[in-house]
Amino acid sequence: MANFSDINFKYTDAEEERLYAPQLLEEAYVDINGILNAITSPEKFLVVGPKGAGKTALASKLLLMDKHRWDLFVDGDILEQFEYHLLNKTGGEKGTTIGGSLTAWQLILFLRIIPLFLKDEHFKDKNPGIIKLSESLKKYGLSESDSLISIIQYTSRRGIFGKVKSAISEVTGEKVEEENYKVKDPAALLSSIKSIFEKATPSESSYYLVIDGLDYILREGRDNTKYIADLINAVRQLNIFFASLGLSAKAIILIRNEVLKVVPDPNLTKRINDNGVQLKWFDNVRSPFDSSLLEVIRSRAALAGYQASMRELWYNWFPREINGTGSFEFVIVNTRYLPRDLISFFREVQKLGKQPPFNRVDVLSALNNYSDWFLQELGDALVGVIDENIRVELPDIISELGRNFKIDDLKEKLEEHGLLSKGITAEQIARDLFNSSWLGNRWDTNKGTPRYSWKHRKINANLNLKHELVVHSGLWKSLNLI
Incomplete structure (x- = not known):
């Protein structure tokens, strides 16, 4: 017999779910508006939604899919500790061939994605030149890195660009003069790496680098958001390059609406419309129990043994009305119509230590405790804003x-x-x-x-x-x- 306390509402963080309760992502993930398919489109790389909308859940789902598919290779980067000022040291001054942080982003993204290709044995068999490039990069100090953070720390060091150029020369056969070893020109290095990839033979696999944690840049002030604008444009250019070669490879950016609002880019609206996927969970007002938002609850309940529809479950658990208002409306107006909010409410219901049906006082008690969490959640959303x-x-x-x-x-x-x-x-x-x-x-x-x-x-x-x-x-x- 199904037990309400067995429904997993323990975690509101998708990273914790992936580590401690992967079945929630493997068996109860709600593919809102077919986002898993939409994000594979070459032009779509921005996943946009407020805090708690499921952006990290998408990343966690993709990482788990990587483990079960031979033709999918996914890795993720959380830029919480990323040192954005090092982009200036890597990119040098704008107005030269260097190109500033936009080119620096493209270079370190490329270096980060190369190991993803080489996880695929089919790709390696077809592309010995890419293997040779990777081995040369390792030889000159740039080991197979698992984060953009370590790559930017490496490429910002004095004299490193000469070493990267030397690594590339081993593959291309170009001669590198000793006096040029310390010249910083990421645009030239990027061009050289691209020239190697232009000869690559595509495989049937897909390669995705998912970038999360961009909220944290706001903790240092809005002046740093220019780096996000350059990141967005760098990812777009890199994705276009891979698509032009017939390679199913891309970087995907997960970003909050509030962060996008302060990004200084005149083309941002166009980027969102052309390259973005919006996470909107509650667009079925006339039939709310058929919405993606309520499917999050129903799918978790199904894992615990509940087989009824969401409408049946709701009215088996809660009274029809509370204070003259439908109980669903009474609860949902206290949320932002997001999975994290509704899961947090249900977690507070479980903390009552009772089994359904719950009465009016139970719902009010859960909402009172939920309000404390909600205040902290909305407070966190303002950090840096x-x-x-x-x-x-x-x-x-x-x-x-x-x-x-x-x-x-x-x-x-x-x-x-x-x-x-x-x-x-x-x-x-x-x-x-x-x-x-x-x-x-x-x-x-x-x-x-x-x-x-x-x-x-x-x-x-x-x-x-x-x-x-x-x-x-x-x-x-x-x-x-x-």
Whole structure:
């Protein structure tokens, strides 16, 4: 007999799931909008979604698929500790043949992907020249690296470029003069490596490098986001190069909407439209129990022995209505319509130590505890997005303002706390809070009907400063607003 406590809601981090509960990814992964197929398209390499939308789950799923398919080779890089300033040392000055961090990114990405090709015995059999290149790189100090972090540390060192050039010359037969050993010209090195790959014979396999952890660049300030803009363009150019050779190889970038918002690239909207895949979990409002979001819960329940539909499960577990509202709507408005949020709510239900059916008080108790987690989750989403002094005091500020307020109220409260300074405005802070779902908009129609706008409900929604600002209901309990 199925037991509610046996459903695995323990982890909200996909990396932990891959390590400690791989069956969740192998047997209960929800392939939202066929993303596993969509991401194989040559032009698609940006996976976009808010914190908790399942970007890392996609990476973990691909890494597990690598273990079960002979024709798929996947590796991942988490750039949490990446030293972006070293790109300047690797790339040198812009305006020369060097090309700045854009070319530096392409070079280190190429060096990182080469070992992926050589994991494939079929590719190795067809391409002895690539094997020779790899062996020469090892000979001159660039060992088969498993991270972009170690590659950038290596290529930023003095004199290394001469060694890489020497390695390439062993394959191409080009003569390298001693005086050129210490010349830094990544564009020339990149061109030489590409010339070797242009002679490669494709195999039937696919090779994916998944790049995650770009959120952490914001911890050092928005000025560093230029490196992300260059990374996006470098990946696009590299992927186009591989596609032109008939190689099913690419780098895939996992990135949050909030991070993209601050990336200084005039072509970013085009990149998202042409090269992006959006993670949208709840697009079936008329039939919510058939949405991808609820499939996350149903598939986990199925692993624990529950065979009913999600609608049947929900109403077997929870009352039809709570406080005059349908129980599903009552719960879901406290989330951002994301898997991590809903899983966290169910984890709090399990902590009650009871078996279903759960009553109204049980649901309220779980939501109260969930609110504490939700406040921390949304607080983490603001790291690097807004000034740290404001982020730390934000819970107190919102508590003092109440559930609903105007932009002038927010400005007055920020000034009262001494948090507005040159370059920091209440309007920008409000937009950052809107983009991370702390706040939404509320207004009345001509008939007096209230309307709401939330970023997590409509990805293209923008804050209207003329409308009232409203606090996400999932935060109310922790902010003492109920």
